[in-house]
Amino acid sequence: MKLRLMLVGAGLLLVYGCAVQSVEPWQRDLLSEEHMQLVPDGVTNGLDEHIYFSKEASSGGQGVGGGGCGCN
């Protein structure tokens, strides 16, 4: 069910992106700003993910790789 939801979400994202608006290369200046990265600060994000990994039973989602610590 959740996998289906994810596929639907990804599909909607694609369809919306393709059908609703085309963003030309010269319109992407704002998108290229450093704060527009989906993970704007990798160092802080990595430290936070380590904390959450050690204090909660869930982890992951942003990418691949995991474990690497005996804290949980």
Added chain:
Amino acid sequence: MQLNSSLRGRLRSATCALLAVTAGTTTAANFHSKWTVEGASLLYAESKRTTVFEPLLVIKRDFGEGQTLEGKFVFDAMTGASPTGAAATNRVQTFTTPSGQRHQTSSGEVPTRSFQDQRGSVDLSWLKPLNRRFRTELGGHVSAETDYRSTGLTATLAADFNQKLTTISLGGGMNSDRIDPVGGVPEGLTRVDPRSTVEKTLSKHIADGMLGVTQILTPRWLAQVNYSYADENGYLTEPYKMISLIDSITGETRTGDYLYEKRPDHRVRQSVYFSSAYHLASDVFHVSYRNYWDDWGVRSHTVDLKYDLEVSDKVYLEPHWRGYYQRGADFYVYSLPRGALTPEFATSDYRFGDLKTLTVGCKIGVKTAELQEFSARIEYMQQSGNEYPEEAIGVQRNYSMFPPLDILILQVGYAIGLP
């Protein structure tokens, strides 16, 4: 150049691994310098429990045309006390640590075990465009602490479509960990006795994969959806955790009445992760949501909000809020009644119970000079659960089974770009 930067960022976002093992998106990385160096230190302090000091160094070389090599070096110094899993009760509890030391916990207090450890880790990641459409990122990781060693590899392939409005990422990783519990390996769900443990080395293996779609939706809006799957095999039990055996009527414990915990040796974790960045007039609003589930019965919802507030050309603020709700594992117990049938698996590790985590904080960044930036962050985190659950028996109802945990996080960093 700016476009390339954006695309690199998107790939990094799609592949940024747990513990920042790969693809650390340093602030300095955005200086577009040949070399960037970023140092940071984190202080993590729980009230009356664990304190961690974590300095790190990230060095990155930009070879141009999207190719980068990054190394990350982290050291952790941990000290303090960690809950043993045993429940609070109406009498003084005496424990023997794996190293043979005895210590006592007052009545009404959650028993903890003192510890100190150091951990070092090195992560490398190499990002390389293959052609105009495809990019790849390879990562490697090693880490070591007293009783735990880990090595891992990751690989991600990203492809652009639809005039580079759409990026599809496919990634995989392998992790192989070695565990050498201090004091030996206990037999799960047997009575706690340091003399019963066996000196041996255990292993844990993780294979994981991710499929992600990143989409430019408007000139101001970027969004991403990831599906992740991880398969864990091996020793997944926490060798230092225990479970109280209690009287089924009074809820009282007897001296030495504890069992070692035991978890299954296989776990399948899955999640769907949504992330979005929206550019307002000058600020940027980030929101992410993760829906997680696994075959141990853990379910969780995580919402993370960040707002990048441009105070001036040189200063920005970033308020942060995160809410986490978790339904615990099927085999989580507060304690076990003495004489009852022993379950196949059980843990009293509160991290596998029902809990909530709330985090609020703020970061400030200041561009101190050309290609240089100072940053500082303060966050408050609180974990809470059911303090007085229905499952509590007898005297247990007089004490909090899950005292809220307050945590303070401080971080400072400095990034330098070298042209």
